[in-house]
Amino acid sequence: MIKIGFVTCVQLGLSCMEALHEAGGQLSFAMTLEDDQAVNKSGRVYLDDFCECHSVPLLKSRHVNNCDVIEAIKSHELDWLFIIGWSQIASEDLLRSPKRGVLGMHPTLLPQGRGRAAIPWAILKGLDKTGVTLFKLDTGVDTGPIVDQVVIPLSSSTNAQELYQSVNKAHIALMRKVVPVLMADKLNLQEQDRSLATEWPGRRPEDGQIDLNGSVYDAEKLVRAVTRPYPGAFYLNEGKKIVVWKAQTTESPSVNALEFKDGWLELIEFEVSRSF
Template sequence: MKAVVFAYHNVGVRCLKVLLARGVDIALVVSHEDNPQETIWFDSVAAICREHGIPVVTPSNPDNPELLAQITALQPDFIFSFYYRHMLPVTLLSLAKHGAYNMHGSLLPKYRGRVPINWAVLYGETETGATLHEMTAKPDAGFIVAQTAVPILPDDTAHEVFGKVVVAAEQTLWNALPAMLSGKPTKLPNDLSQGSYFGGRKPEDGKIDWQQTAQAVYNLYRAVAPPYPGAWTVVGDTTFVIENARLSTIVTPNLPLGLAVEDNCIFGVCGDGRALLIKSLTADGKTVTAEMLQATLQRNAGQTPQ
């Protein structure tokens, strides 16, 4: 069986390795050029392709006549998308004789769309997973072939959950491939009424609203903790980013909302009177101590936290 694979990131690397281990002929990989403005903390699809002698191209847009002609000439049995960042046009999907399939980082139909792991953590979910599904004109809407669940523990960051989902994606594809290669893929319903579509997130979405409950602020921290851009707040003209935090068991009724220092510890005091105990705080990429923060707070006393 011959496949054309659209792939990027760790999920792309692991799922490519599964296809190779199952004996699939990967005729072409379509990937992305790394963005110099982005922190590249993940594995390289292009490196795996070089290692295995697989042709790889990186068009800025998959909806172009040159790529369509190239894939048409290959006559693939399957088209796969593993963490590729663009929607594939129907004209491409229709070239796969045995179907076009995507690996999505949630338990569909929940959390369709962009950055599903970050959204799941933000909304306090206790599990998510990986879903292999048919690609259609509408995103994440085709029938489900297989899915694997993973837990989201109370203190897991999105990065930690992502590591679990990479393994879940590998397991899902490994288990589903034999039936797919024999022409008998499982077809489970994907009831879109049971989930919602979510868009992408930007660094500015990490701004903390200290009026929220401590659990809500903690979920935001976990959803965007490094290597993502982080949860942040402004004191005076300084932007502080929370690098590491935990929910505090200490009640803080006498501390103002926002960043505060008590007993040489840094807290983030929230609207319900509870707080985050902040173990690591940075500004301009440098670590901020409790003493340094206290000096900033004193200089800006009386200001409303931003």
């Protein structure tokens, strides 16, 4: 019997755990943070009820690389360990602890878009599609062999909130698809084509500043790319920071419109954040 473990502390990870069980899988171990950690993290959840309901041994630890976690993985004789929605980087010791390895997901079509800020970058780059990749973790950054992918089409109006929801659904779809294969021990790994690899850098809240001297089309794209659940696009006006959550290009000015060299940006949803 293939033994599977899971590491998560967010709703997306819990949804994947639920999908795993719905697909006929059985967890032999779960690990999460201590209750007092990451209490303000977006999507933070607690696994106690799920693990009690499904009789899954649950370990709480302050870091995934701690000795108690590695010892627990080995003692439960796990074949595979999923790490989903987790910000701590897995050590080599952890990656070697399950018999067959550690699996994770990345919200791009690897090898494209290794790195950070996958959802904003997919929109900013004007891609016509992105997706989610299930892959085996190695010591590199999103470089491990691919298990499977789900493609997510993008349009010229897709915003970060919509893509975020699509990415979540793709995670669950991948989990449901791979579990029967995993349990049958028929997982097929495909090495990434390094010649096609691209790396996307992290983004900071200040990267959301709208260039009022630039193109209106770039500004509109930026608004869509960093709207909720991200910090939002913004511009400065008389010492105030105006955060723009929704906007559209227009050929004529209006009361709530910003002028650019190649058109106008009509602000549909915005707020005065604070003095800057």
